[in-house]
Amino acid sequence: GNSVTQMEGPVTLSEEAFLTINCTYTATGYPSLFWYVQYPGEGLQLLLKATKADDKGSNKGFEATYRKETTSFHLEKGSVQVSDSAVYFCALSDQGQNFVFGPGTRLSVLP
């Protein structure tokens, strides 16, 4: 079946540091890939997405590239801010409507 694996957290960085959160997936078809962010006590918000190989999703300084050859969708940001502190979920959506989520990575950015 489909699955998503993320690097374990928590990740603690200083403000303006470079961020990478690794995500790899297993899927039988050609899934769409997503990064969602969850702030404390809230639901999930879409951060970015990519629907086919080599697509790059980007939003708010975050980027992720759909790498079919390595089945990866790593999240990066060049300079994190305190306000980026949240839990980040990598997810995929295959032919059906359901989503499969990774375990989430908690990011804490210190001033």
Place this chain on the structure above:
Amino acid sequence: GAVVSQHPSRVICKSGTSVKIECRSLDFQATTMFWYRQFPKQSLMLMATSNEGSKATYEQGVEKDKFLINHASLTLSTLTVTSAHPEDSSFYICSTKQGRRDTEAFFGQGTRLTVV
């Protein structure tokens, strides 16, 4: 973007009582809604898929008689936790999407249930 409204955001109930959580699609007709449960510091676990006008499809291990799902209209799905126990305390989130596999899912704000 589409908006999904979930209510209540927080609820505290006594053991043995039932709690209803509502999930409304405000911008489009949602034939399918998904209900997730999230334990502290863990990912979302799909509980069931709610289909308008028909019975919900439950994931393995989820008690359908305990977690009653009703999807009576194209804009409203409800999850009722019956005979709640402290171990049912969790964060419950609904979501829906507009059909194609490449479209994003829209999530409700989540409901923090505490059973005392």
